[in-house]
Amino acid sequence: PTSRPSSAPMLSATPRLLQRLPRPIRRTPLGVSSRHGGTPMRHRRWGTPSPPATICSTPRYALSNQPFSTVQQLDENDADISSCRFVASNVTVAENGRYVSLALGPSSQQSTYHASWLWSNDPQRVLLPSGQRTATPGHWSSVHGRPRIQDAHIIYVDIGDKSTSDGTDEPTIGSEVVQVPGQTPKDCCHPLAIYGKYPPWVSAKTIPRDDRENSANARQYLQITWDTTDTSNMEDGYTTVSIYDMEWLRRFQYNDESRYQHREKTEVKPMHAIRRDGPPLRYSTTSDSTYNPMEHGEDGLIHVDYQTIIDTDGHILADGLFTLLNAVFCDGAAIVSCTPQPTSPKPAAGDIEQLSEDDLPVAKVAKAMAGGELSHGALYGSIFHVRVGERNSNNVAYTSAPLCPHQDLAYYESPPGMQLLHCVAMGSGVEGGESTLIDAMAAAYRLRELRPDSFECLVKCPVTFVKQRDGACMTYRRPHIVLADDGDCSKSSSMDGEIIAVHWSPPFEGPVSLPPNDVDKYYEAYAHFERMLDVSLGDGSDVLSQYANEYTWERKLSPGEILVFNNRRMLHGRTGFSAAASVSFEDSQRHLVGCYTNVDDTLNQYRVLMRERELHSTDSGVTTSILNVGNGTNIIP
Secondary structure (H helix, E strand, O other): OOOOOOOOOOOOEOOOOEOOOOOOOOOOOOOOOOOOOOOOOEOOOOOOEOOOOOOOOOOOOOOOOOOOOOOEEOOHHHOOOOOOOOOEEEEEEOOOOOEEEEEEOOOOEEEEEEHHHHHHOOHHHEOOOOOOEOOOOHHHHOOOOOOOEEEEEEEEEEEEEEEEOOOOOOOOOOOOEEEEEOOOOOOOOOOOOOOOOOOOEEEEEEOOHHHHHHOOOEEEEEEEEEOOOOOOOOOOOOOOEEEEEHHHHHHOOOOHHHHHHHHHHHOOOHHHOOOOOOOOHHHHOOOOOOOOHHHEOOOOOEEEEHHHOEOOOOOEOHHHHHHHHHHHHHHOEEEEEOOOOOOOOOOOOOOHHHOOHHHOHHHHHHHHHHOOOOEOOOOOOOOEEEOOOHHHHOOHHHOOOOEEEEOOOOOOOOOOOEEEEEEEEEOOOEEEOOEEEEEHHHHHHHHHHHOHHHHHHHHHOEEEEEEEEOOEEEEEEEEOEEEOOOOOOOOOOHHHOOEEEEOOOHHHEOOOOOOHHHHHHHHHHHHHHHHHHOHHHOOOOOHHHHHHHHHOEEEOOOOOOEEEEEOOOEEEEEOOEEEOOOOOOHHHOEEEEEEEEOHHHHHHHHHHHHHHHOOOOOOOOOOOOOOOOOOOOOOOO
16 A cells, blocks of 8 residues: 555545445445345344444455555644644554554544554444444454554544434445444443434535534544455455544543543542541542532531432432432442331331331332342341341341441452441430441552552452351452552553452451461551551551541431442441440430442442433533442443
8 A cells, every 4th residue: 555645535435435446346345235236245143134334244354464665644634733623633554554543632642543453343343232242353363363454534524414324325426425423422332322312323424624624513533444455265245444433532542641541530549538527628629510519418428318319109219319329439428318217008016127128218229229129138138137136146237346447248259339227226325336437449549658568468468258157158369459450561560550449348357378478568568557447446646547537437327317338449337335224225226227239230320320411521621430439440431
């Protein structure tokens, strides 16, 4: 291939409009009839006739082994370098055809997209409406080698003058109407809009380069022409051209700066943590208009009225549910207030424990949060009661003793996501019994700054979490702190990774099995972190216990309140409590009704509600990103 002269047309081919270049007749796009009256071919993997927009065949590219001799670069007339409303200002193709480089944004930041990445994310290889890929890298790598790019152009399309398309019409040669991927929702990982208000494919007019500034609806696309030098073994229907929405490419760019910016939006830091004396510090510094510090109560948590989540007829109210989920995923915890006392049309002996899930407000809220189901009920039941003497006190929670900060069920491979505790009784004679919370992920971030050696030890040394008693035998080994592995081998230290999980439950830890030289280091590191997490272990005279004093939330719950918190991110506990012998039985009772939800189901519910409210919108320059939830991964996109 040679450099394209500046007079070459902007559009050489599209997913539905391939110029009739001097090549064999059999090179017809999948699902489009040939010039000799061919019929739509059947896809080798899925077996159903489909248009190219809906499904694509297995690899069809002839992949040349000959090196490229030139660099394909867009001249200044091919992109708008000065206008900020266009995403890209320049595109170049590597000499070997293995990648393209785009200059993105006002600063023309360079972002590389490899041919293999583009091939794997070709919009034509997405099955509608499911969004599944229909071809994967294994199909080409073992036969023809990696894909190579012959040419790349930035094209402009008037998306304001469009119609939806299913990709089945064969376009007229020389037509100005082209078929391109429609705009995608801002949380969409697919290169096509497989859900939401936008169509996956649109037919729209191309804009001449001289007129693009005059079009308010001009949208940029990247057109890739694949190298098809060797076609001797190719089957009918292979794709020669792919088109990508430039805004979608910008959202998923993977250069170092973009990954750093993404991490800044998702990693939990002390500024995100609830505190003893007020809401998280980010509310006093953020410019994000979706954060309203006035929503927080005097205790520093957001309070949501029960009847804004579940109405009097038992129906779920989306606005109140979203407010609750947003508070929990932003701050780690929230309070549901004004919760009715559990009642039943047919009460059994007046004991709340005899009520079904359908009669318990805490279960109604939890099911609303998770899309209909509770979780993790094997050991203690789907609904559990935290009160003295429960289940023969087979857990320290069923006593009046203090509980150190911990996560529940850390010995599970996948511990609970959310925990809800409904205070149904807190007698006036109860002394103590305050609930406590501390953000473990934020504390781990600060530990890395204060004690980097201890942080590294807790990342590298696995600990055994254990639950063994009559009827239970569960163990699981994992490190206390988990970092994201982003594959960057150039980092100065492996400890620079993003914190994506913390596992901490001192009452349920067994003997460690470590190399002898690491044992003392581990326990010293453990002690450092524990002093940051457990306010009862220090007096605030050192930086570690100072952190615990500042960031431990502590308050006695009142009847009618549900404490909702992220069990993967937050540690919870309580102070010890007692009641004088002279106090009546009713006034001596401390009774919480609890349950769990699965983190994936709850996060899914939150993200769907967030999508509906378009909180991911970047149109105003403001992006609301979800903080890591502590489930061992970071949020994408």
